[in-house]
Amino acid sequence: MHLRARMPIAALLLVATGCAEESAPVDADPPASTPAPSGSAAPSTRELTWKPTEHDPGQRVIVGARWTALASESEVVFEGRGEDGGERIAIPVDEAGTVDAVLLEGDTAVISAGFGGETTAGWGVRVDLTTGQATEVVSPEPANGGDWALVDDSLYYPTLGEGDTLCLATLAVSDGNGEDGWCAPARTGFTNLTAGTHGVGLMSFDAARPVSCRTLHLLDDTATPSPVEGPSDCKGWDVTATDTGIVWSEVPDERRQEVGRFEALADGSQQELGRGTTGSLTPCGGDAFFVRDPASPQDPARLMRWDGSALTVAWQSSSRGNVFLGDPECADGILTVTAFGEDGDQQVWASVG
Numbered sequence: 001m002h003l004r005a006r007m008p009i010a011a012l013l014l015v016a017t018g019c020a021e022e023s024a025p026v027d028a029d030p031p032a033s034t035p036a037p038s039g040s041a042a043p044s045t046r047e048l049t050w051k052p053t054e055h056d057p058g059q060r061v062i063v064g065a066r067w068t069a070l071a072s073e074s075e076v077v078f079e080g081r082g083e084d085g086g087e088r089i090a091i092p093v094d095e096a097g098t099v100d101a102v103l104l105e106g107d108t109a110v111i112s113a114g115f116g117g118e119t120t121a122g123w124g125v126r127v128d129l130t131t132g133q134a135t136e137v138v139s140p141e142p143a144n145g146g147d148w149a150l151v152d153d154s155l156y157y158p159t160l161g162e163g164d165t166l167c168l169a170t171l172a173v174s175d176g177n178g179e180d181g182w183c184a185p186a187r188t189g190f191t192n193l194t195a196g197t198h199g200v201g202l203m204s205f206d207a208a209r210p211v212s213c214r215t216l217h218l219l220d221d222t223a224t225p226s227p228v229e230g231p232s233d234c235k236g237w238d239v240t241a242t243d244t245g246i247v248w249s250e251v252p253d254e255r256r257q258e259v260g261r262f263e264a265l266a267d268g269s270q271q272e273l274g275r276g277t278t279g280s281l282t283p284c285g286g287d288a289f290f291v292r293d294p295a296s297p298q299d300p301a302r303l304m305r306w307d308g309s310a311l312t313v314a315w316q317s318s319s320r321g322n323v324f325l326g327d328p329e330c331a332d333g334i335l336t337v338t339a340f341g342e343d344g345d346q347q348v349w350a351s352v353g
Contacts, residue, residue: 051348052347060072062104063331064332067081069104074099076102077091096115099111121142122141123142125137137171143160147202148193149200153173154195170223187206188206189204190217192238198243201246216228218239228246230270237250237251237260238281238290240282240288243286246264248262260278264288285333289305324341330352332353333351
């Protein structure tokens with residue numbers, strides 16, 4: 001299962017999460033298919049064809065168009081697909097670190113590692129899979145932990161600015177040309193980076209107590225976060241752009257921050273998408289996906305899909321009740337998802353684009 005790393009930037013993120021206390025009841029699932037909001041395009045009828053990865057579901061796997069990445073704590077192995085079938089490239093991480101982000105786009109890849117303790121500096125490499133050469137990301141220097149995102153050769157990742165303020169670095173993976181970007185104001189931070197065909201999103205948070213105020217943003221043309229319209233003040237968690245607007249999640253009960261309510265803004269009309277797992281929102285192939293855990297012992301875990309006009313169940317586990325999905329992972333418009341359940345684990349992939 002892939003769990004996104006949560007920093008010594010984690011010291012800041014603790015401010016955003018607050019403290020969990022009592023459990024609140026979970027509402028029932030809405031229908032598997034939700035009609036399109038007024039003024040949007042007709043619902044899509046495209047279906048996804050899911051195939052097993054043929055790997056141990058306990059291993060983290062990311063399927064791309066030309067390569068499949070197999071990640072352990074200490075290294076990432078890339079296996080060629082198609083004409084590159086049989087070729088294997090192993091990239092070890094810094095010996096003190098643990099594999100975090102694994103991003104794959106065509107014949108290039110990016111790997112980052114997180115470190116424990118009070119370390120502030122992080123580690124990352126960009127990999128040319130045609131040669132197997134790995135080049136360390138040194139400028140701007142990565143911060144320890146946090147989310148990394150890649151789209152169209154542009155890499156986004158956290159770095160530290162003056163006074164250890166958290167900043168957003170950008171880097172062209174093909175040539176390694178990086179630059180410092182927007183920096184969060186003092187006593188604030190950001191996390192939950194998403195990058196897809198239609199834009200880059202993030203969640204910022206302040207140092208308010210007992211729970212911080214969270215704001216959802218998309219990056220503008222200058223790579224500066226701009227707050228989006230639609231989410232309730234201070235309640236947001238995930239956000240990603242779509243071809244008709246945005247999808248986001250909110251936390252209705254701060255005592256259960258893993259349970260979110262997902263909504264979409266499509267052509268100016270707001271649509272309720274229902275319950276889902278915060279942190280799971282993943283853009284892929286132009287659509288947006290999120291995880292919905294079982295609401296009862298009879299329910300499977302579901303992967304929900306919003307295509308800009310309609311909500312559908314993209315995939316569901318064979319196990320029911322005590323089952324959950326790992327974070328979906330996208331590469332080259334291909335989505336990989338893993339289910340862990342009492343009736344057996346599953347790991348499948350499908351082309352979205």
